[in-house]
Amino acid sequence: MDPTPPLPPAPGADDYLALEFANTAIALPGGQYVDLLGSPAAVSHWLIARNLAPEDADVQEMCATQLRALREHIRSLFAARVTGAPALPAALDAVNDALTRVPTAALLRWDDKTGPYRAHACPTNEILEHALATISASAADLLTSEEALTACESTPCNRYLIRHGRRHWCSTRCGDRVRAARAYARRTAQS
Incomplete structure (x- = not known):
């Protein structure tokens, strides 16, 4: 099952799926590392929770590897x-490839009884391709937006966020860690 995220979503993750996706690889203090897409089951859970795959999705390791590669x-x-x-x-090639694999327009289909109609094709492998394209489109939207994308300024955190105001950290926990380190440095410098 999907591991519980050790931190709340970073600012902007609710607006940009790609930001949430990029932040599924989390570096924590003490050399700890959490990968919320570390197993096929975790990938299935993540995709299903974001309506990128049906409830019965059974992601295999090859698909999980493709998603983790796109994340990097x-x-x-x-x-x-x-x-x-x-x-x-x-x-750039990886994102553009994912964007072009899924048709954006519904295809013309023909039913012998009811006639022509429009529908999106959805073979089994298209579930993954749809997820990759959706995440890539979100990344392209964020990268081309005026949003203040930044990296968390708390070491060793490796998460990204949308900066609002003066906030430079992805979470209160990271901000507290930086403030505590600054206070400690001031105390030791005065001694």
Whole structure:
């Protein structure tokens, strides 16, 4: 089953699925690491909870690996935007490939009894492709928006957030950790 996230959603994750997706790989203090997509069952749960897969989805490791690879590409693009570095071509290609695999228009179908109608194709592998495309579209929307995408400024946190005002941390816990470290540094400097 899906592990419980160790932190609340980062600011902006409710508005951008890609931000929530990128933050499913979490670095914690003490060298701990939590991967909310670490197993096929966890991936199934995550996709189902976000209406990206049907209730009976049975994600296999190959599909889970594809999702985790897309996550790393999106994280790479987020990092490039935050730091002002050039984007890795492989990351751009991965997002664009996911965006182009799913048709955006309903296809024309024909039923011998009722005649023509429009419907989206949905073979089994298209569930994954639909999820990849939806997440990639969210990433493209965020990356091209005016939103203040930033990385959490609390070490070792590796999550991204949308900055509102002066907030530089993904959670109260990370903010408290930074403030405590600053207070400790001031006390030791005065001693």
